[in-house]
Amino acid sequence: MKSDVIIVGGGAGGLSCGITLASAESKLWFNNRRIVIVDDNRSDLAKAHLNNAPGVAPGTNGPDLLKQLKEQLGQYDSASMVNARCLTAERQADGGFHVKLDNGMNIQGQTLVLATGYKRFEIEGLCVTPSTHPLGGKANRIMLEHDGVYGIEPDLHVAGLLAGGSSQYAIAAGIGAQVAVEILSLWAGKRTHVHETVR
Numbered sequence: 001m002k003s004d005v006i007i008v009g010g011g012a013g014g015l016s017c018g019i020t021l022a023s024a025e026s027k028l029w030f031n032n033r034r035i036v037i038v039d040d041n042r043s044d045l046a047k048a049h050l051n052n053a054p055g056v057a058p059g060t061n062g063p064d065l066l067k068q069l070k071e072q073l074g075q076y077d078s079a080s081m082v083n084a085r086c087l088t089a090e091r092q093a094d095g096g097f098h099v100k101l102d103n104g105m106n107i108q109g110q111t112l113v114l115a116t117g118y119k120r121f122e123i124e125g126l127c128v129t130p131s132t133h134p135l136g137g138k139a140n141r142i143m144l145e146h147d148g149v150y151g152i153e154p155d156l157h158v159a160g161l162l163a164g165g166s167s168q169y170a171i172a173a174g175i176g177a178q179v180a181v182e183i184l185s186l187w188a189g190k191r192t193h194v195h196e197t198v199r
């Protein structure tokens, strides 16, 4: 399978990144690109009962919010999800990435976003080393160092709590959206964002 962007992790950060990226699919410079999210259903959000997430109805259970986010992603033709665990991700000679999943599937893509949460990093093959998460509240929480706007190396980004944010849904989702805006700005060749106006 080929995709322009591969997002590993379909929790708050990864889904927010995918939704924001795909929301630009009608722009000319989007150029029919494809986004795939790989996820193995271990999101922390699935354990949450949310009263304080801005824009989310108080009393919402995490699994319902995850379902809603996946449906929101589904409105865009450019995005899809694969239910599997990512085992390895390797940079290719052409600069893109080759990702292997535990269901035997292989995905090749130009851009890779790591949004696997702050509890574990199990993907082999990349030159990244998790460090202690400064805001995680527990000694075993991890993050990946980045350039301040979530870039690790060219075309390699980190999103959600793995980027170092505190454990709130809005923070994880916000970092995912920022990563999407960074990628979209590269594609557009100028700083951009995706807005729609009142109808």
Ligand SMILES: Cc1cc2nc3c(=O)[nH]c(=O)nc-3n(C[C@H](O)[C@H](O)[C@H](O)COP(=O)(O)OP(=O)(O)OC[C@H]3O[C@@H](n4cnc5c(N)ncnc54)[C@H](O)[C@@H]3O)c2cc1C
Pocket (backbone or CB within 6 Å): 008, 009, 010, 011, 012, 013, 014, 038, 039, 040, 041, 042, 043, 044, 045, 046, 047, 048, 049, 050, 051, 052, 053, 084, 085, 086, 087, 115, 116, 117, 118, 122, 123, 159, 160, 161, 162, 166, 167, 168, 169, 170, 172, 173
């Ligand atoms: C019990 C609990 C209650 C909470 N309550 C609240 C609350 O009231 N309000 C609030 O704002 N926040 C709350 N949170 C925090 C919120 O859930 C997190 O901040 C948010 O889910 C973090 O998003 P994330 O994308 O970084 O990680 P996650 O949402 O954990 O997503 C990471 C995803 O990556 C996937 N993944 C990991 N490794 C791989 C791999 N190798 N291959 C494929 N997929 C992989 C996992 O399956 C998972 O789906 C709560 C969290 C918990 C645990």
